Amino acid sequence: MENYKKITIKTNSKNFERICNYLYLFNINSFLEEENKLIFYLPQNFSFKNLLSKIKKKFPNLSTKVENFQNIDWDKKWKTTIEPVYIKNRLVIYPSWKKSKIKNIRNLIKIVIDPKMSFGTGHNETTQLSLEMLLDYLSPQDRFLLDFGTGTGILAIAAAKLGVSEIIAIDNDIEAIKNAIENINKNRTSKRITLLPSSIDSIKFSDFDIVIANITTDVIKKYFKYIYSKLKSNGKLILSGILKEEKSNFSAFLNRNGIIIKEIREKNYWTSFYCLKKQIRNDK
Numbered sequence: 001m002e003n004y005k006k007i008t009i010k011t012n013s014k015n016f017e018r019i020c021n022y023l024y025l026f027n028i029n030s031f032l033e034e035e036n037k038l039i040f041y042l043p044q045n046f047s048f049k050n051l052l053s054k055i056k057k058k059f060p061n062l063s064t065k066v067e068n069f070q071n072i073d074w075d076k077k078w079k080t081t082i083e084p085v086y087i088k089n090r091l092v093i094y095p096s097w098k099k100s101k102i103k104n105i106r107n108l109i110k111i112v113i114d115p116k117m118s119f120g121t122g123h124n125e126t127t128q129l130s131l132e133m134l135l136d137y138l139s140p141q142d143r144f145l146l147d148f149g150t151g152t153g154i155l156a157i158a159a160a161k162l163g164v165s166e167i168i169a170i171d172n173d174i175e176a177i178k179n180a181i182e183n184i185n186k187n188r189t190s191k192r193i194t195l196l197p198s199s200i201d202s203i204k205f206s207d208f209d210i211v212i213a214n215i216t217t218d219v220i221k222k223y224f225k226y227i228y229s230k231l232k233s234n235g236k237l238i239l240s241g242i243l244k245e246e247k248s249n250f251s252a253f254l255n256r257n258g259i260i261i262k263e264i265r266e267k268n269y270w271t272s273f274y275c276l277k278k279q280i281r282n283d284k
Contacts, residue, residue: 004041005048006069011062021269024124025216085122087131093122109161112186113152129265129272130214130240137274138162142209148200149215153180160189167193168205200226210236217242233280240272247271
């Protein structure tokens, strides 16, 4: 039986959304909310001391508590907080234990995602924005897609169900890969998705029609030269996980690096970009 650290943050409930959005940056997407308490769980090997130091620096008036926790009743309690998520009246994401709630819904793309304790189901605004842009901008000509930082596999699965024939989904977190394998199989999309425990600088594939990266600004910037080189000329780029306060600087970064910004969308504290790689012309 696996052990975890139980992290309790005491604060006014009005701060919950801001704290949750900050924790999303560390791939912590699942929480329990009690009266003036926000609770989440981390594996024993997670560097929680470093995380708590960053939280206290960002929110100096918080009170935090760390306890050892044995994973006995977590699943039963946590599952009650997960509800289906609807995107643009075209797509619904739901956990398998909510199947009866959506079984009679027609004319929607259905994606079943069974998350683990550290991974999300589509409730995260950054994922919602990515899915919205995928629904709006994916075209029949987009046949080859890269999902950089796939997590649960949700964006790769959505792309497969929208008709993309070949998808490379990568993540360097082995627990995320295990979770994504389960979800890809549940959605019967394994024939279209190649899942790799890798980072973008290690994969041999290139000439993608579209690249999606729902991660963080620092990771996007760190690996941007690889994102750029693997995207074909005039290819599509969906970037999410950028905080609103970073929008201006990030826009300037993209403009300096051969990217044409076509649309910027915002939701709560988050910003997503739909872009094109500048067309490369070979003069004869």
